[in-house]
Amino acid sequence: MNSLPDQHSKNEYKENDKPPSITPRLARPWRVAVLANIKEHDKPLPPDVPPDAGADFDYIETINHIRAALETDGHWTMFLPADSNLPYALKAAKPDICFNIAEGLGGDAREAQVPALLEMLKIPYTGSRVLTNAIALDKTLTKRIWRDRRLPVAPFQEFITGEEPLRPDLRFPLFVKPAREGTGMGVDVHAIVNDESELRERARYVISMYKQPALVETFLSGREFTVAVIGRTDARLYSRHPEWYDADGFHRFPILELDSTRSVTPGVYGLQAKAQSIGAEGAPGYICPAQVEPDLAKKLQHYAWRAHHLLGALDVSRVDFRLDRDGNPCLLEINPLPGLTPAYSDLCLIAAAEGISYADLILEILYLGASRWGMLEPREVPPPLPKKRG
Numbered sequence: 001m002n003s004l005p006d007q008h009s010k011n012e013y014k015e016n017d018k019p020p021s022i023t024p025r026l027a028r029p030w031r032v033a034v035l036a037n038i039k040e041h042d043k044p045l046p047p048d049v050p051p052d053a054g055a056d057f058d059y060i061e062t063i064n065h066i067r068a069a070l071e072t073d074g075h076w077t078m079f080l081p082a083d084s085n086l087p088y089a090l091k092a093a094k095p096d097i098c099f100n101i102a103e104g105l106g107g108d109a110r111e112a113q114v115p116a117l118l119e120m121l122k123i124p125y126t127g128s129r130v131l132t133n134a135i136a137l138d139k140t141l142t143k144r145i146w147r148d149r150r151l152p153v154a155p156f157q158e159f160i161t162g163e164e165p166l167r168p169d170l171r172f173p174l175f176v177k178p179a180r181e182g183t184g185m186g187v188d189v190h191a192i193v194n195d196e197s198e199l200r201e202r203a204r205y206v207i208s209m210y211k212q213p214a215l216v217e218t219f220l221s222g223r224e225f226t227v228a229v230i231g232r233t234d235a236r237l238y239s240r241h242p243e244w245y246d247a248d249g250f251h252r253f254p255i256l257e258l259d260s261t262r263s264v265t266p267g268v269y270g271l272q273a274k275a276q277s278i279g280a281e282g283a284p285g286y287i288c289p290a291q292v293e294p295d296l297a298k299k300l301q302h303y304a305w306r307a308h309h310l311l312g313a314l315d316v317s318r319v320d321f322r323l324d325r326d327g328n329p330c331l332l333e334i335n336p337l338p339g340l341t342p343a344y345s346d347l348c349l350i351a352a353a354e355g356i357s358y359a360d361l362i363l364e365i366l367y368l369g370a371s372r373w374g375m376l377e378p379r380e381v382p383p384p385l386p387k388k389r390g
């Protein structure tokens with residue numbers, strides 16, 4: 001890893017000043033801090049947490065891959081753990097920008113904790129801001145917003161006590177999951193419930209184990225897809241790869257299908273399935289680009305883009321879908337902090353499937369974020385759009 005020169009005398013800024021990046025614009029290379037929560041296998045889990053607590057945290061190897069990718073463009077990098085020491089570590093390290101992948105620690109909106117802190121300290125960072133990260137973690141709130149704007153979601157009901165009367169329009173089988181987790185936590189084959197007693201048992205389990213509401217939805221029995229978008233209206237003014245972007249400033253990645261038919265948890269892409277090595281027995285099939293009718297592909301990409309906008313997501317996100325029994329796509333959730341483990345995380349598989357290198361993906365997320373904070377000079381004229389194929 002590149003060492004970190006102390007170039008901060010020239011970037012020094014006082015509290016309550018504007019972010020240092022805006023005036024004057026910082027010369028590159030930048031000091032980039034990768035912020036993340038790391039898996040700590042040697043530490044016993046505290047009492048009172050679910051058995052899969054921390055499953056969404058990252059391996060240190062992923063941080064090293066991100067740092068190496070950032071360094072390919074000359075930046076100095078560091079890793080700062082996103083724990084309660086982070087405010088002090090940030091003050092000491094004085095990064096120019098943070099590459100945020102932190103999942104956060106506890107509370108009802110943990111993925112918004114680090115963005116909130118960075119906003120308070122006026123430190124530029126990548127990706128979505130506080131409100132989006134908070135709402136997107138809560139699948140019920142997210143679905144209410146999408147439903148309000150006519151995006152297709154499965155009928156649902158939130159259970160807070162587990163004793164609520166079941167709404168009559170919810171027909172078995174149903175699917176029960178924690179309302180505010182990710183990485184398939186709290187999701188396995190027992191999430192599918194076939195009658196009222198299974199429903200009550202599972203809802204009570206989720207509520208007491210995960211200390212949050214249980215989201216109960218119609219079970220969507222069809223194929224599963226995940227669809228990523230990257231970009232912004234003015235992305236071509238700042239991108240290293242303006243040719244990636246459509247006229248609206250967004251790049252539509254190819255659709256990834258998750259085939260759980262032969263996975264360890266048949267029909268459910270939960271934590272245990274996600275943990276299997278790709279290609280191993282019991283792993284889901286990862287098919288990218290997915291073989292789908294052009295009509296369905298268009299719908300999935302349009303819904304993913306709308307879903308991103310409606311939640312105010314910035315620069316990059318991944319939206320998960322399943323088809324209902326009639327083949328209609330329904331949105332499950334949005335991930336404004338998609339996993340970034342090379343050759344493993346869905347977004348990395350998707351990018352690789354169309355020949356986008358890991359370093360290019362990471363640097364694109366960095367520069368899209370940095371440009372929002374005024375850290376990059378825009379091109380004066382956007383480069384011409386690539387010619388449409390076909």
Ligand SMILES: Nc1ncnc2c1ncn2[C@@H]1O[C@H](COP(=O)(O)OP(=O)(O)OP(=O)(O)O)[C@@H](O)[C@H]1O
Nearest residue numbers: 175181182183184185217218219220268269320332
């Ligand atoms: N209503 C549903 N019907 C059928 N399967 C579902 C339903 N909701 C969730 N699933 C299954 O559970 C998995 C995990 O659900 P979901 O994507 O909502 O949660 P997550 O843990 O936040 O996912 P991620 O790992 O993408 O953060 C889905 O990928 C899908 O296989």
Ligand SMILES: [Mg+2]
Nearest residue numbers: 184320332333
């Ligand atoms: Mg998901």
